[in-house]
Amino acid sequence: MISESFALHPSVSAKSSFRDRLLQHYLTGICVETTLFEGIDDLLESLDSCGSPWGIVTNKPTRFTIPLLNALGIASRAAVVVSGDTLSVAKPDPAPLLYACKVMNVSALNCIYVGDDERDIIAGSSAGMNTIAVNWGYGKPEEIPSWCADHVVSSASEILSIHR
DSSP states (O other), X not given: OHHHHHXXXXXXXXXXXXXXXXXXXXXXXXXXXXXXXXXHHHHHHHHHHXXXXXXXXXXXXXXXXXXXXXXXXXXXXXXXXXXXXTSSOOTTXXXXXXXXXXXXXXXXXXXXXXXXXXXHHHHHHHTTOEEEEXXXXXXXXXGGGGGOOSEEESXXXXXXXXXX
């Protein structure tokens, strides 16, 4: 956003004071209007009630991830949370997903990775997971078929039906 707004080269915008100010503003209002997508809380409750562990792997830095998940009331429910700075690599590298599996003591082959961006599907596929692309969130719906996810869903309830 900084690069585009101020016509700066990405290497310059990454070190810009504008970036620091934007991120501080983001942290201050991290969950002012943020909510879970429709049906996600029901999905998580279903997973919790049947004893299926679930986790979150995001490229968002820890300093933003944990406050956001706490404000949404789901941080303590997740079996694992892996942020973009937990390891030295982030998605689309599969290492964060494989690390989450290790923490949860589950095989990647027994996991489903749900994502709203191509890098999620790349990481999940590379980790050997079954992948689900959602047609809401960051991704552009018209691009989703090119991601080659195992499944594409339009609602959270569809994820649960794939899980079973």
